[in-house]
Amino acid sequence: MMDWTDRHCRAFHRLMSSQALLYTEMVTAPALVRGGARHLLAFGAGEHPVALQLGGSDPAELAQAARMAVDEGYDEVNLNVGCPSDRVQSGCFGAVLMERPALVGDCVAAMIAASRVPVTVKCRIGVDDQIPEEVLPNFLQVIRAAGVTRVTIHARKAWLQGLSPKDNREIPPLDYPLVQAMKREFPDLHISINGGIATLDQAEEQLAAGLDGVMIGRAAYNQPAEVLLDVDRRIFGIDVAPKTALQVAEEMRPHIARHLAAGGRLHDVTRHMLGLFSGRPGARAWRRILSEGAVRPGAGVEVLEAALDPVRRTWDEAAA
Known part of the structure; x- marks a missing residue:
């Protein structure tokens, strides 16, 4: 790896x-x-x-x-x-x-x-x-x-x-x-x-x-x-409700903010997140926006927010 x-x-x-x-x-x-x-x-x-x-x-x-x-x-x-x-x-x-x-x-x-x-x-x-x-x-x-x-x-x-x-x-x-x-x-x-x-x-x-x-x-x-969200319950027997992929993306904000404040690039982090919504509505837009936006000089958390917008819309539609 x-x-x-x-x-x-x-x-x-x-x-x-x-x-x-x-x-x-x-x-x-x-x-x-x-x-x-x-x-x-x-x-x-x-x-x-x-x-x-x-x-x-x-x-x-x-x-x-x-x-x-x-x-x-x-x-x-x-x-x-x-x-x-x-x-x-x-x-x-x-x-x-x-x-x-x-x-x-x-x-x-x-x-x-x-x-x-x-x-x-x-x-x-x-x-x-x-x-x-x-x-x-x-x-x-x-x-x-x-x-x-x-x-x-x-x-x-x-x-x-x-x-x-x-x-x-x-x-x-x-x-x-x-x-x-x-x-x-x-x-x-x-x-x-x-x-x-x-x-x-x-x-x-x-x-x-x-x-x-x-x-x-x-x-x-x-x-x-797909692999990790339910692993604690299914493999380790812990009685816990798994998070959603959307929750995980939002919980990454503090880590991203710390990395950017230390002079790091957004792409350093978000390149690992491209597959988070794999197989789900909004995944293609998520990958495209992150792939294109995170590598640009000065890219910040606004790129993450833009990538999350199409995912949130499909999430809201599914819940409606």
């Missing part, structure tokens, strides 16, 4: 669910430790619970980055062993580490020793010509022995040669039964599933199959209201 789940996106998503665990974009340990990019760790107090997603392959460096995360107040530190991009491979982290489970074990052991919050792993079922039924159980055994108790498995292989990152999210076939089998084989591990899950109905099916959690990425970003 690089360039997607920044602090503005997380503030927006948190308005829709008080319970869902939010993840940062992947931040590389070298950028934090050697590059002095500690500003990448900034997040708002209202984002909890929130996990920092780290990329790296040097145990000592990852341990230092984990300590920084703890100092900043994150609720979890996650090691990404699933990203297939060329940029990540060249740094020897991400999905390429599926080929080096012993190194991953060393990394998470060092991170656990340096952290007082959970250290978790996100991985694939395998890469390239690996046989997932063989490599995935071995990988889980190694990280469990190193002290990891929570793992999220993207139920696809990653092809490190020949497929783009986008293709790697869509072309390799999904193998949900294998991930479910891993939960039966490792009942002591908290195992979440990721990949191709786009609705709460599908999430509930995975939970009913015995998995402990579900990670939803693109669908939660592209259709946030």
